[in-house]
Amino acid sequence: MCDDWDDNAPIEMPQGNYENRPICSQNFSNSNFRAARGNGRNNERNTRFQRNNRYNNSYGNGENSSNRSDGLYRNNRFKENKTSWGNSSNMTENDQTETINVPSKFIGRIIGRGGSKINELQSDSGAKIQVTKDIIGDDTVVKIFGNQDSIDKAKSLINSLTTDTTEMVRINSNPPPLQEEKKVVDWKTLLKECEEAEQAEWDKYPQIKKQFYVEHPEVTDLTEEEVQLFRQENNNIVVDRTFKKENSLPIPKPCPKFIHAFFNYPEILSEIEKVGFQTPTPIQAQAWPVLLSGEDLIGIAQTGTGKTLAFLLPALIHIDGQPGNRSERGGPAVLVMAPTRELALQIDKEVKKYYYRGITSVCVYGGGNRREQVKTVTDGVDIVIATPGRLNDLYEAGHLNVKTVTYVVLDEADRMLDMGFEPQIRKVMYAIRPTRQTVMTSATWPPGVRRLADSYMNDPIQVYVGSLDLAATHTVTQIIEMMPDDDEIKLQTLMDFVRNMSPDQKMIVFCGKKSRADEISSELVLAGIDCQSIHGNREQSDREQALIDIANGTVKILIATDVASRGLDIDDITHVLNYDFPKNIEEYVHRVGRTGRAGKLGESISYFTRNDWGQAKDLINILEEAQQEIPHELHNMAERYTVWKEKKDSSGRGTGRGRGGFGGRRW
Structure with a gap:
């Protein structure tokens, strides 16, 4: 408008016909403008009346209702109070x-x-x-x-x-209806009806066969004292029912030899001989009789102890032993969930080492060719190894039928929970028949894993090797190098070490960030040192090629983030170097476990700076348990952090600089 309207001014009814009168013209001269205003404020009020009238007519007709001003709205609705x-x-x-x-x-x-x-x-x-x-x-x-x-x-x-x-x-013409009486919901009845309907649905599927174990005479002859001695001598195997229940069956005795577990399955024994294993690992010796007996199992052991084979061979026997023709089941019999693509691919590679009665497998994971994965799954497959994200994708899209699954494995369950996959795990587990056989493996036993086991496992037997306390493998020498918080010094120290590596040595260098991994890779290449890198931003094909190159010896150095800290089974890694110390001690243990595998010796080197002082106390515990040398500076750092943490907790804020409490001091 040409004028600033006074919305609080009283509105007078206009005289005459103003319907075609312009509110304001660009071509008004001063005299015309004065004339247009008329006597006093009449024309202004008339114009404002026209505007208000157009506004009032717009409601109900839907014309230009969005163009009204808030002031006019208040004027009409609340000031004049003349319209509805x-x-x-x-x-x-x-x-x-x-x-x-x-x-x-x-x-x-x-x-x-x-x-x-x-x-x-x-x-x-x-x-x-x-x-x-x-x-x-x-x-x-x-x-x-x-x-x-x-x-x-x-x-x-x-x-x-x-x-x-x-x-x-x-x-108005009808009286208010009487309120209906509130109905009391009988939740017990509804729950019972729900369970009956669910049971009726599962009854449509064939019954699951779980019992495939026949105890070997030599195992039967083992006395209780001999069994306890065997468990103690094999890295202190501890076996117990996780959730104490009455009327539980006795826990099977361990199988010290392959033939003790598979004497009824000569084809399995033949496949084991081809691979060249001599005796079962501790976790395998105890897990095989448990799983072949149809029991749920929780296997807790350090990385590199053969947990994959512990659940894989019973799975092959389980698949072949189910009633009916495999081709007519309509979906897989075995489902294995793993936290990372690399671990899923490693499990699939392990499956394909053992040929048993035409059993097939597929690995589905984000970053892989989805169309090919869907085709393989829909064509029919016995074992599906999957990461939780892609698994949910195929399940929700209707490509993967999990109702046929009778044997479920949650591999590295603690890692999956750390990565936030619990909702995906629970969604899929809810869709699988409750009478399934369930296996869970983990390197640690945190509350989240225990909660998951309580939700989805039926009176499981827990087999753990070593101790439930977090511990690094004892076949690895752990070296802690106290380091200034200076990237140039750290990089130069790494370069010096790499140049002195012997031809038969291989190393994984762990970094905290993807950008750091790329930076170190570039520096090594510029220095004429061949290496590969693996992290979440690389294409899946590049990640797979990096693993192939380090495994076959094309390169001797792999630069990686924590995506490679679990599940990678490369037996000849001689060194692990923590360029950036991990943010939690669990990841340190898993990084260390990338070397010293299959009974071989290894060495772990960690650059520890004052930024890492929060991990000092937990690291000391790991080193003490493995009887490793502990730098004096590490003890000092742990003590300073404890004092700082107590002051922070008591005052509500930290003291010092939060970087080891050393101020400007350098090592």
């Missing part, structure tokens, strides 16, 4: 009028923002709707104009806006 929402000006002789009462708290729903909802209601019903100012108790009177069909349609639409509450629109 809606329009009744276009009635015909045949139109009827009906009045309804609507709870006042729902009027905003009927009007909508800027009158958008009331316009929509009028458009959909064909009736004219007017929200009046009349209040009756807690209700507001709403008038509806039109033929009977449009009125009924409008009432139905208005009622639908309040269906989420117990209060409904009440017609």
